[in-house]
Amino acid sequence: MVFFCSSVRAKKTAEQTFTTTPQVDFDLEQIKERGYLNALVDNNSVSYFIFRGEPMGYEYELLQMFAEDIGVELRIRIISGVEESIDLLNKGEGDVIAFPLTITDERNNYVSFSQPLFTTNQVLVQRKADSTHKPIRLHSDLIGKKIYVMKGSSFKDRLQRLSQEIGGQIEIVEDSAGAETESLIRQVATGEIPLTVTDQTFAMINASIYPELDINTIISLPQEIAWATRNNSPELRGAINEWLTAIKKRGQFRYIYDRYFNSPRTTALRMSSDYSSLSGGKLSIFDSTIRVESEKLGWDWRLVASIVYQESGFDPHVKSWAGAVGLMQLMPAASRQFKVKNAYDPEQNIQAGVRVLQYLDGLWAKTVTDPNERLKFVLASYNVGVSHVIDARNLATKYGKDPTKWDDNVEMYLMLKTKRQYYRDPVVTAGYCRCMGPVNYVKEVIGRFEAYKAHIN
Numbered sequence: 339m340v341f342f343c344s345s346v347r348a349k350k351t352a353e354q355t356f357t358t359t360p361q362v363d364f365d366l367e368q369i370k371e372r373g374y375l376n377a378l379v380d381n382n383s384v385s386y387f388i389f390r391g392e393p394m395g396y397e398y399e400l401l402q403m404f405a406e407d408i409g410v411e412l413r414i415r416i417i418s419g420v421e422e423s424i425d426l427l428n429k430g431e432g433d434v435i436a437f438p439l440t441i442t443d444e445r446n447n448y449v450s451f452s453q454p455l456f457t458t459n460q461v462l463v464q465r466k467a468d469s470t471h472k473p474i475r476l477h478s479d480l481i482g483k484k485i486y487v488m489k490g491s492s493f494k495d496r497l498q499r500l501s502q503e504i505g506g507q508i509e510i511v512e513d514s515a516g517a518e519t520e521s522l523i524r525q526v527a528t529g530e531i532p533l534t535v536t537d538q539t540f541a542m543i544n545a546s547i548y549p550e551l552d553i554n555t556i557i558s559l560p561q562e563i564a565w566a567t568r569n570n571s572p573e574l575r576g577a578i579n580e581w582l583t584a585i586k587k588r589g590q591f592r593y594i595y596d597r598y599f600n601s602p603r604t605t606a607l608r609m610s611s612d613y614s615s616l617s618g619g620k621l622s623i624f625d626s627t628i629r630v631e632s633e634k635l636g637w638d639w640r641l642v643a644s645i646v647y648q649e650s651g652f653d654p655h656v657k658s659w660a661g662a663v664g665l666m667q668l669m670p671a672a673s674r675q676f677k678v679k680n681a682y683d684p685e686q687n688i689q690a691g692v693r694v695l696q697y698l699d700g701l702w703a704k705t706v707t708d709p710n711e712r713l714k715f716v717l718a719s720y721n722v723g724v725s726h727v728i729d730a731r732n733l734a735t736k737y738g739k740d741p742t743k744w745d746d747n748v749e750m751y752l753m754l755k756t757k758r759q760y761y762r763d764p765v766v767t768a769g770y771c772r773c774m775g776p777v778n779y780v781k782e783v784i785g786r787f788e789a790y791k792a793h794i795n
Contacts, residue, residue: 395598457560695720
């Protein structure tokens with residue numbers, strides 16, 4: 339992929355450490371040609387997280403829908419802070435900033451906003467009344483108080499204006515640019531710092547987790563929240579706006595909003611669960627077994643965990659229509675080959691499943707030396723069988739593609755095995771295959787693995 343660099347260099351002031359003008363010329367048409375959308379998503383309890391092995395989140399669900407609408411895959415990069423997101427966006431390392439970003443006049447100089455997703459107020463986050471203090475209700479009582487805010491956030495701007503309005507100085511302390519969005523809220527809850535400011539929507543969610551918080555003091559007028567694109571990406575921004583208008587009319591937007599912002603009990607459950615990346619950092623009760631067996635394979639345990647989730651959703655009692663059983667959906671032949679006495683037993687099932695992966699890895703190592711490429715051959719073979727993948731390699735060789743490359747090469751001919759011209763080709767032995775399934779399988783397992791790496795140690 340070639341990026342056409344802008345001749346305009348980024349302008350930086352003493353306080354601006356991010357790229358303020360687009361350094362690439364890359365819009366919707368190029369995104370579609372490339373085949374995926376790069377979204378920059380904040381690390382918080384709403385936008386994007388893992389719960390019981392499944393990627394979830396307000397922004398994540400909306401982004402999935404939008405990517406499907408424009409016919410591309412979704413790729414996500416987790417960032418911390420507004421300045422980093424603007425910098426990466428303008429450098430071309432992201433296509434859209436997709437987290438609750440307040441529309442401000444200053445930011446309009448650096449990015450272009452979509453139509454608003456919703457409106458919210460800024461609120462003061464403090465501890466509830468006790469024997470030593472009462473919550474602040476009057477803005478004038480903030481004079482001389484120390485308030486901690488995220489670096490690069492709109493909260494600093496609001497507090498500076500508020501200082502002017504009340505005729506007295508508020509001491510504003512900016513936190514690290516790399517800190518998590520909700521880290522300051524947690525610090526108020528634990529008593530490490532006295533005050534912070536956040537959007538009311540996030541405050542309500544965190545108040546359901548930390549009952550000692552008081553979030554009832556509003557310090558701003560309603561503000562609009564939106565996504566952002568580069569200033570030279572009008573087609574992408576237009577597509578986002580058109581899509582947002584459509585889903586709002588159908589009610590899907592409101593349904594997703596309510597799931598994450600108006601369900602405090604559900605949110606509290608997710609944030610406190612051991613099987614949430616927001617707190618416990620576990621994927622399943624089978625993590626320890628997956629770790630041990632993955633070491634035998636030499637793979638990252640989170641990759642094997644992604645396969646297990648894809649196969650069974652971590653349900654050891656699943657049985658498919660084809661007779662595949664358990665966590666890794668062992669076929670009867672595999673159970674016999676590896677002498678599995680009880681395929682429903684999680685430990686036996688994972689052990690045998692890993693041995694199948696080990697066998698496939700060794701098989702493909704003979705012809706596919708690049709481990710990243712080989713992984714895709716192994717995953718496809720685990721899903722649909724070796725014979726169909728060999729057929730696709732043979733077709734790729736015959737028609738001038740690279741039989742050692744997956745994307746746009748072997749993958750393409752695997753999908754073409756639904757057409758008579760290809761499944762009846764003399765180099766094909768396994769015949770017809772509805773092979774969109776294994777192609778999606780490879781993408782979904784690897785995509786989920788990337789999400790696991792971002793959230794799970």
